[in-house]
Amino acid sequence: GAVVSQHPSWVICKSGTSVKIECRSLDFQATTMFWYRQFPKQSLMLMATSNEGSKATYEQGVEKDKFLINHASLTLSTLTVTSAHPEDSSFYICSATRREAEAFFGQGTRLTVV
Protein backbone atom coordinates (compact mmCIF):
# COMPACT_ATOMS: atom_id res chain seq x y z
CA GLY A 1 0.00 0.00 0.00
CA ALA A 2 0.87 3.63 -0.20
CA VAL A 3 3.13 5.13 2.42
CA VAL A 4 2.41 8.19 4.49
CA SER A 5 5.18 9.21 6.84
CA GLN A 6 4.60 11.34 9.91
CA HIS A 7 7.29 12.91 12.03
CA PRO A 8 7.99 13.04 14.90
CA SER A 9 6.35 9.96 16.38
CA TRP A 10 6.38 11.51 19.82
CA VAL A 11 7.25 14.88 21.30
CA ILE A 12 7.28 16.42 24.74
CA CYS A 13 7.19 20.19 24.98
CA LYS A 14 6.82 22.86 27.60
CA SER A 15 3.58 24.73 28.01
CA GLY A 16 3.53 27.87 25.87
CA THR A 17 5.85 26.60 23.18
CA SER A 18 4.94 25.56 19.63
CA VAL A 19 5.32 22.16 18.03
CA LYS A 20 5.42 21.29 14.33
CA ILE A 21 4.33 17.91 12.99
CA GLU A 22 5.11 16.86 9.44
CA CYS A 23 3.11 14.56 7.21
CA ARG A 24 4.54 13.33 3.92
CA SER A 25 3.07 11.12 1.23
CA LEU A 26 6.07 9.21 -0.04
CA ASP A 27 4.87 7.58 -3.21
CA PHE A 28 1.95 9.61 -4.52
CA GLN A 29 0.94 13.22 -4.83
CA ALA A 30 -1.71 14.26 -2.39
CA THR A 31 -3.59 17.44 -3.17
CA THR A 32 -5.60 16.90 -0.02
CA MET A 33 -4.46 15.68 3.37
CA PHE A 34 -6.38 15.40 6.60
CA TRP A 35 -5.44 15.91 10.23
CA TYR A 36 -7.11 13.97 13.02
CA ARG A 37 -6.91 13.97 16.76
CA GLN A 38 -7.48 10.91 18.92
CA PHE A 39 -8.07 10.86 22.66
CA PRO A 40 -7.37 7.71 24.68
CA LYS A 41 -9.78 4.90 23.92
CA GLN A 42 -11.74 7.09 21.55
CA SER A 43 -12.01 7.22 17.81
CA LEU A 44 -10.47 9.70 15.45
CA MET A 45 -11.92 13.17 15.16
CA LEU A 46 -11.28 15.13 12.00
CA MET A 47 -9.66 18.46 12.77
CA ALA A 48 -9.05 19.95 9.36
CA THR A 49 -8.63 19.35 5.67
CA SER A 50 -5.31 20.50 4.27
CA ASN A 51 -5.44 21.70 0.67
CA GLU A 52 -2.28 22.14 -1.40
CA GLY A 53 -1.74 25.76 -2.27
CA SER A 54 -4.72 27.10 -0.37
CA LYS A 55 -6.03 27.59 3.14
CA ALA A 56 -7.01 24.66 5.27
CA THR A 57 -10.62 23.95 6.05
CA TYR A 58 -11.23 23.50 9.77
CA GLU A 59 -13.99 21.47 11.39
CA GLN A 60 -16.37 23.18 13.74
CA GLY A 61 -14.86 23.81 17.14
CA VAL A 62 -11.23 23.58 16.01
CA GLU A 63 -9.24 26.75 16.65
CA LYS A 64 -7.52 27.70 13.42
CA ASP A 65 -5.15 30.06 15.20
CA LYS A 66 -3.99 27.32 17.54
CA PHE A 67 -3.64 24.58 14.95
CA LEU A 68 -1.86 26.06 11.96
CA ILE A 69 -1.84 23.94 8.83
CA ASN A 70 0.40 24.48 5.84
CA HIS A 71 0.30 22.39 2.68
CA ALA A 72 3.18 23.82 0.71
CA SER A 73 3.67 20.97 -1.74
CA LEU A 74 1.85 17.96 -3.11
CA THR A 75 3.69 15.67 -0.71
CA LEU A 76 3.97 17.65 2.51
CA SER A 77 1.52 19.05 5.02
CA THR A 78 2.47 20.42 8.42
CA LEU A 79 0.46 20.96 11.57
CA THR A 80 1.80 23.45 14.08
CA VAL A 81 0.31 23.47 17.55
CA THR A 82 0.93 27.01 18.75
CA SER A 83 1.27 28.03 22.38
CA ALA A 84 0.63 24.47 23.43
CA HIS A 85 -1.05 23.74 26.75
CA PRO A 86 -1.56 20.46 28.62
CA GLU A 87 -5.07 20.10 27.21
CA ASP A 88 -3.53 19.91 23.74
CA SER A 89 -1.80 16.68 24.72
CA SER A 90 -3.16 14.03 22.42
CA PHE A 91 -2.41 11.68 19.55
CA TYR A 92 -2.39 13.46 16.20
CA ILE A 93 -2.63 11.51 12.94
CA CYS A 94 -2.54 12.64 9.35
CA SER A 95 -3.86 10.94 6.27
CA ALA A 96 -3.59 11.32 2.53
CA THR A 97 -6.14 10.11 0.04
CA ARG A 98 -5.16 8.46 -3.18
CA ARG A 99 -7.31 7.67 -6.21
CA GLU A 100 -10.47 5.70 -5.57
CA ALA A 101 -10.54 7.68 -2.32
CA GLU A 102 -8.47 5.13 -0.41
CA ALA A 103 -7.02 6.80 2.65
CA PHE A 104 -3.59 6.05 4.07
CA PHE A 105 -2.48 7.16 7.49
CA GLY A 106 0.75 8.24 9.07
CA GLN A 107 2.15 6.59 12.15
CA GLY A 108 0.76 9.27 14.42
CA THR A 109 2.41 11.73 16.78
CA ARG A 110 2.02 11.51 20.54
CA LEU A 111 2.17 15.08 21.89
CA THR A 112 2.67 15.61 25.60
CA VAL A 113 2.65 19.18 26.91
CA VAL A 114 4.14 19.61 30.37
Added chain:
Amino acid sequence: KQEVTQIPAALSVPEGENLVLNCSFTDSAIYNLQWFRQDPGKGLTSLLLIQSSQREQTSGRLNASLDKSSGRSTLYIAASQPGDSATYLCAGVNDYKLSFGAGTTVTVRA
Protein backbone atom coordinates in the same frame (compact mmCIF):
# COMPACT_ATOMS: atom_id res chain seq x y z
CA LYS B 1 -23.62 14.22 8.90
CA GLN B 2 -22.39 10.64 8.61
CA GLU B 3 -22.49 8.71 11.88
CA VAL B 4 -20.77 5.37 12.20
CA THR B 5 -21.39 2.81 14.93
CA GLN B 6 -19.39 -0.31 15.66
CA ILE B 7 -20.62 -3.26 17.66
CA PRO B 8 -19.34 -4.86 19.80
CA ALA B 9 -16.93 -2.43 21.47
CA ALA B 10 -14.73 -5.32 22.58
CA LEU B 11 -14.38 -8.96 21.70
CA SER B 12 -12.28 -11.76 23.16
CA VAL B 13 -12.00 -15.12 21.41
CA PRO B 14 -9.78 -18.19 21.54
CA GLU B 15 -7.26 -18.67 18.77
CA GLY B 16 -8.71 -20.28 15.67
CA GLU B 17 -12.20 -18.90 16.07
CA ASN B 18 -13.69 -16.76 13.31
CA LEU B 19 -14.31 -13.08 14.06
CA VAL B 20 -17.30 -11.03 12.99
CA LEU B 21 -17.13 -7.27 13.41
CA ASN B 22 -20.10 -5.06 12.63
CA CYS B 23 -20.27 -1.51 11.38
CA SER B 24 -23.37 0.57 10.66
CA PHE B 25 -23.66 4.00 9.07
CA THR B 26 -26.47 6.51 8.75
CA ASP B 27 -25.85 8.06 5.32
CA SER B 28 -26.28 5.45 2.60
CA ALA B 29 -24.78 7.84 0.05
CA ILE B 30 -21.27 6.92 1.11
CA TYR B 31 -18.60 6.91 -1.56
CA ASN B 32 -16.52 4.15 0.00
CA LEU B 33 -16.24 2.20 3.21
CA GLN B 34 -12.82 1.42 4.59
CA TRP B 35 -11.66 -0.91 7.36
CA PHE B 36 -8.53 -0.20 9.37
CA ARG B 37 -6.48 -1.83 12.05
CA GLN B 38 -4.88 0.17 14.85
CA ASP B 39 -2.33 -1.21 17.29
CA PRO B 40 -1.89 0.59 20.64
CA GLY B 41 -0.12 3.92 20.24
CA LYS B 42 0.20 3.48 16.49
CA GLY B 43 -1.35 4.88 13.36
CA LEU B 44 -3.93 3.17 11.18
CA THR B 45 -3.25 0.40 8.71
CA SER B 46 -5.69 0.12 5.83
CA LEU B 47 -7.13 -3.38 5.59
CA LEU B 48 -9.86 -3.26 2.98
CA LEU B 49 -11.56 -0.62 0.88
CA ILE B 50 -15.02 -1.31 -0.49
CA GLN B 51 -16.16 1.08 -3.17
CA SER B 52 -19.83 2.03 -3.27
CA SER B 53 -20.42 -0.07 -6.38
CA GLN B 54 -19.00 -3.17 -4.73
CA ARG B 55 -20.56 -5.61 -2.28
CA GLU B 56 -17.45 -7.14 -0.79
CA GLN B 57 -13.68 -7.26 -0.77
CA THR B 58 -11.33 -10.03 0.26
CA SER B 59 -7.72 -10.10 1.29
CA GLY B 60 -6.26 -13.29 2.69
CA ARG B 61 -8.19 -14.23 5.82
CA LEU B 62 -10.16 -10.99 5.72
CA ASN B 63 -13.47 -10.46 4.01
CA ALA B 64 -15.61 -7.35 4.23
CA SER B 65 -19.14 -6.90 2.94
CA LEU B 66 -21.09 -3.75 2.25
CA ASP B 67 -24.85 -3.31 2.13
CA LYS B 68 -25.61 0.31 1.43
CA SER B 69 -29.38 -0.13 1.54
CA SER B 70 -29.27 -1.31 5.15
CA GLY B 71 -26.32 0.90 6.10
CA ARG B 72 -24.13 -1.99 7.21
CA SER B 73 -20.70 -3.44 6.68
CA THR B 74 -19.25 -6.56 8.25
CA LEU B 75 -15.62 -7.56 8.58
CA TYR B 76 -14.92 -11.28 8.84
CA ILE B 77 -11.56 -12.59 10.00
CA ALA B 78 -11.13 -16.30 9.52
CA ALA B 79 -9.14 -18.55 11.82
CA SER B 80 -8.07 -15.80 14.19
CA GLN B 81 -4.51 -15.63 15.51
CA PRO B 82 -3.02 -13.82 18.52
CA GLY B 83 -1.41 -11.39 16.07
CA ASP B 84 -4.90 -10.27 15.05
CA SER B 85 -5.34 -8.63 18.46
CA ALA B 86 -5.86 -4.93 17.80
CA THR B 87 -8.57 -2.31 17.46
CA TYR B 88 -10.49 -2.42 14.21
CA LEU B 89 -12.04 0.76 12.88
CA CYS B 90 -14.47 1.24 10.04
CA ALA B 91 -14.91 4.55 8.29
CA GLY B 92 -17.51 5.82 5.86
CA VAL B 93 -16.13 8.06 3.14
CA ASN B 94 -18.17 11.04 1.93
CA ASP B 95 -16.56 13.79 -0.14
CA TYR B 96 -13.15 12.29 0.65
CA LYS B 97 -13.79 12.82 4.38
CA LEU B 98 -13.75 9.83 6.69
CA SER B 99 -16.22 9.40 9.54
CA PHE B 100 -15.00 6.81 12.01
CA GLY B 101 -16.72 4.44 14.34
CA ALA B 102 -15.39 4.06 17.87
CA GLY B 103 -13.79 0.74 16.98
CA THR B 104 -13.91 -2.85 18.15
CA THR B 105 -11.01 -3.98 20.31
CA VAL B 106 -10.21 -7.60 19.61
CA THR B 107 -8.23 -9.93 21.83
CA VAL B 108 -7.32 -13.35 20.50
CA ARG B 109 -6.27 -15.70 23.29
CA ALA B 110 -3.56 -18.26 22.58
